[in-house]
Amino acid sequence: MRIGFGRDIHRFVPKGRPFLLGGVSIPFEKEIDAHSDGDVLLHALAEAIFGSLSLGDLGTYFDEKDPKSEGMNSKIIVKKALDEMKKRNYHLQNVDISVVTEKPHLREYISKIKNSLENILNLSKDCIALKAQTNEGCDAIGKGEAILCYVVLLIEKD
Numbered sequence: 415m416r417i418g419f420g421r422d423i424h425r426f427v428p429k430g431r432p433f434l435l436g437g438v439s440i441p442f443e444k445e446i447d448a449h450s451d452g453d454v455l456l457h458a459l460a461e462a463i464f465g466s467l468s469l470g471d472l473g474t475y476f477d478e479k480d481p482k483s484e485g486m487n488s489k490i491i492v493k494k495a496l497d498e499m500k501k502r503n504y505h506l507q508n509v510d511i512s513v514v515t516e517k518p519h520l521r522e523y524i525s526k527i528k529n530s531l532e533n534i535l536n537l538s539k540d541c542i543a544l545k546a547q548t549n550e551g552c553d554a555i556g557k558g559e560a561i562l563c564y565v566v567l568l569i570e571k572d
């Protein structure tokens with residue numbers, strides 16, 4: 415078994431594109447500032463999978479400056495990480511996710527996001543923990559300027 419940790423943070427900017435979290439579009443007055451579609455949860459997840467395999471970070475596989483990856487669907491990033499994992503004969507055991515943001519309130523979207531993750535990861539929901547937290551008003555996240563996501567996961571040899 416191997417453990418992986420991933421973290422990602424993005425700024426919020428005035429609305430343009432949909433705000434995506436775990437592949438789910440969430441109504442919000444702001445969007446995420448990113449070269450890709452800005453799905454902070456999927457980025458942290460992919461980082462954790464790459465990390466568990468000691469395969470570097472997202473930048474190793476996806477160039478932020480590449481115009482081809484402009485607005486890229488982050489599910490492609492997770493799929494790449496899962497493919498690298500499968501190639502090495504590992505599978506996911508469980509994932510534990512914490513999203514830290516002041517707004518929007520995520521509680522009502524938790525089950526929808528978990529359904530989406532179940533599909534993306536092909537992992538049963540009882541192996542996916544998803545927690546929504548605030549930063550108690552502290553720093554940039556507390557002021558609603560950014561959103562942060564942490565992921566810890568375990569992979570196991572087939």
Ligand SMILES: [Zn+2]
Pocket residue numbers: 422423424448452453454457458
């Ligand atoms: Zn990111």
